Amino acid sequence: MDWDNLRYFLELSRAGKLTAAARRLGVDHTTVSRRVQALEKSMDTALFVRAATGYSLTEAGRILLPQVEAMESAFSAIEQAQTGPQDRLSGQVRIGATEGYGLMMLAPQLAELTRRYPNLGIDLLAVPRMVQLSRREADIVITLERPVRGPFIITRLTDYVLKLYASANYLEQHPPITHRDDLREHAFVSYIDDLLYSKELLYLDEIGKPRHIAVRSTSILAQQQATSAGAGIAILPSFSADADPRLRRVLSEQIEFTRTFWMLMPIELKDIARMKVTWNFLREKAQANQALLLGALDGEG
Numbered sequence: 001m002d003w004d005n006l007r008y009f010l011e012l013s014r015a016g017k018l019t020a021a022a023r024r025l026g027v028d029h030t031t032v033s034r035r036v037q038a039l040e041k042s043m044d045t046a047l048f049v050r051a052a053t054g055y056s057l058t059e060a061g062r063i064l065l066p067q068v069e070a071m072e073s074a075f076s077a078i079e080q081a082q083t084g085p086q087d088r089l090s091g092q093v094r095i096g097a098t099e100g101y102g103l104m105m106l107a108p109q110l111a112e113l114t115r116r117y118p119n120l121g122i123d124l125l126a127v128p129r130m131v132q133l134s135r136r137e138a139d140i141v142i143t144l145e146r147p148v149r150g151p152f153i154i155t156r157l158t159d160y161v162l163k164l165y166a167s168a169n170y171l172e173q174h175p176p177i178t179h180r181d182d183l184r185e186h187a188f189v190s191y192i193d194d195l196l197y198s199k200e201l202l203y204l205d206e207i208g209k210p211r212h213i214a215v216r217s218t219s220i221l222a223q224q225q226a227t228s229a230g231a232g233i234a235i236l237p238s239f240s241a242d243a244d245p246r247l248r249r250v251l252s253e254q255i256e257f258t259r260t261f262w263m264l265m266p267i268e269l270k271d272i273a274r275m276k277v278t279w280n281f282l283r284e285k286a287q288a289n290q291a292l293l294l295g296a297l298d299g300e301g
Contacts, residue, residue, distance in 0.1 A: 002038070002039070002042075003071070004035065005035045005036070005038050005039040005042070006039065006068045006071065007025070007072070008021070008025065008031075008032050008035035008036055008039070009035075009036055009039050009047060009061075009064070009068060010065075010068050010069065010072060011024050011025055011032070012032055012036055012048065012055055013048075013055075013057055013061065013065055014266075014268050014269065015136055016054040016055055016056070016136055017054045017055065017136060018032050018033055018055070020136045023092050023094065023123070024091060024092055024139075025091070026090075026091060026092060026121070036048065043060070043064075045058075045060045046058050046060065046061075047060055047061035047064065048061055054136075089117045089119060089120050089273055089274055089277060090117075090119035090120060090274070091119075091120065091121065091274050092121040092122070092123060092274075093120065093121070093122055093123070093139050093140065093274050093275060093278045094122075094123035094124075094125065094137075094138045094139045094140075095110075095122065095123065095124050095125065095138060095139070095140050095141075095142070095278070095282075096125040096127070096131025096133075096137055096138030096140070096141040096142070096143075097124070097125065097126050097131070097141070097142040097143075098126070098127075098128075098142065098143070098144060098220075098261070099126050099127055099128045099219060099220055099221060100220045100221060100237050100239075100240050101126075101142060101160075101237075101239075101261060102124055102125070102126025102127075102142075103126045103221060104221075104237075104239060104240045104243070105239060105285075105289065105293075106124060106126065106142075106282075107124060107126070109281075109282075109285045110122050110124060112285075113278065113281050116281075117274075117277065120274055120277075120278075122278070123138075125137065125138055128197070128218045128219045128220065129197045129218075130143060130145075130197050130198065131143070133150070133152060133264055133265075133266060139265065139266070139269055139275060139278075140263065140264070140265045140275070140278060140279060140282070141263070141264045141265075142157060142261050142262070142263050142264075142282070143198075143261070143262050143263075143264065144198045144200040144201070144259060144260070144261065144262070145198055145199075145200060145262065146260075146262045147262075147264065150264075151266060151267045151268070152264045152265060152266060152267060153264065153265045153266075153267055153270050153279075154262060154263070154264050155262070155263050155283065156260060156261075156262060156263075157260075157261040157262060157263040157282065157283065157286050158260070158261050158286040158287070158289075158290065158293050159258055159259070159260050159261075159293070159294065160237055160238070160239060160258070160259060160260075160261065160293040160294065161237070161238050161256055161257065161258055161293070161294050161295035162203065162235050162236060162237050162238065162256070162257040162258075162259065163235070163236070163238055163241070163249050163250075163252055163255065163256055163257070163295065164183075164233055164234070164235055164249065164250035164251055164252070164255055165224075165227055165233065165234055165235075165236050165241045165247045165248065165249060165250060166186075166227060166232065166233045166234075166247070166248060166250050167227060167228055167229065167230045167246050167247060167248070168246065168247075168248055169230045169246075170227075170230045170231075170232065170233070171248060171250075173230075174186060177233075177250055177251060179251075179254070180207060180208075180251060180254060180255060183207065183208075183210060183233065183251075184208065184210055184211055185210075185211065186210060186212075186232060186233050187210070187212050187213070187214040187231065187232030187233070188204070188210045188212070188213045188214065188232045188233050188234065189213070189214060189215045189216075189217075189223045189226045189227045189231050189232045189233065189234040190203075190204055190213050190215075190216055190223065190234065190235070191216060191217070191218065191223075192216045192217065192218055193216075195218050197218075200259050203235040203257055204235070206257065207255060210233075212232075213232075214226075214231045214232045215231045215232065220236070220237070220240070221240070223236065224236050224240060224241060224244065224247075227241075227247065228244055228246040228247055229246075233250055235257060238292075238293075238294075238295040239289070239292050239293050242292075242295075256295065261286070263279070263282060263283070265279060
């Protein structure tokens with residue numbers, strides 16, 4: 001029996017979709033389909049039920065799966081004994097993250113990861129919405145809300161701090177702000193309420209709604225740019241806003257918001273070498289950047 005065909009079977013069983021399995025294997029989706037069909041022909045049985053929503057295992061596929069996983073572990077141990085860690089680690093890992101953390105923190109950090117492991121490929125989904133593990137949109141997800149259920153490995157990645165910011169020009173041209181009551185008369189930049197993807201983004205409810213919101217956006221980085229240009233005051237992550245020389249903190253000693261990033265991965269991926277290495281790297285970098293994430297003006301990049 002061809003081990004390569006079994007490997008394609010294994011990835012498709014985990015991904016549930018041809019395109020996702022192909023991405024992880026670094027091949028075209030037609031190759032995955034052809035390999036799985038060849039395996040089914042050699043075994044003279046169907047291993048998957050094919051539907052518009054994806055691929056699910058038949059009873060024969062469920063019986064075969066643990067045997068193939070055991071073979072994968074054995075092959076992995078042999079490879080580790082024969083090659084160095086940098087040479088053996090390959091394949092794709094897709095990471096989903098909130099827009100701000102993904103662009104401002106992860107993007108530069110991932111360059112270091114790929115230098116360590118030249119054969120590893122990273123997809124970064126840094127978007128202003130929730131990336132869904134249940135839909136196989138990513139292998140590892142960094143999110144604002146801890147799921148209450150699901151077959152996931154979950155860790156508290158890090159807390160981070162948000163503060164009020166405005167541009168130096170805005171502060172010079174508007175009445176002084178010495179107390180939180182003064183905020184009601186100032187323009188704000190914020191989210192579009194009916195398009196919020198997480199209740200954790202309801203910052204303004206904690207300080208009282210201002211009379212006027214000048215600019216609204218689903219994008220936290222768009223909010224930061226509008227604030228830097230003088231549109232008003234915004235609640236921004238310190239790890240992003242403190243890097244912008246146009247911005248100044250407002251009522252920094254009086255008002256601060258703390259939120260948490262959670263990191264998730266499907267349980268069935270936990271023993272795959274490239275997933276473990278990426279998972280541990282993300283935890284390592286979050287820990288190294290605690291000063292920056294928690295609102296200090298200095299911190300490791």
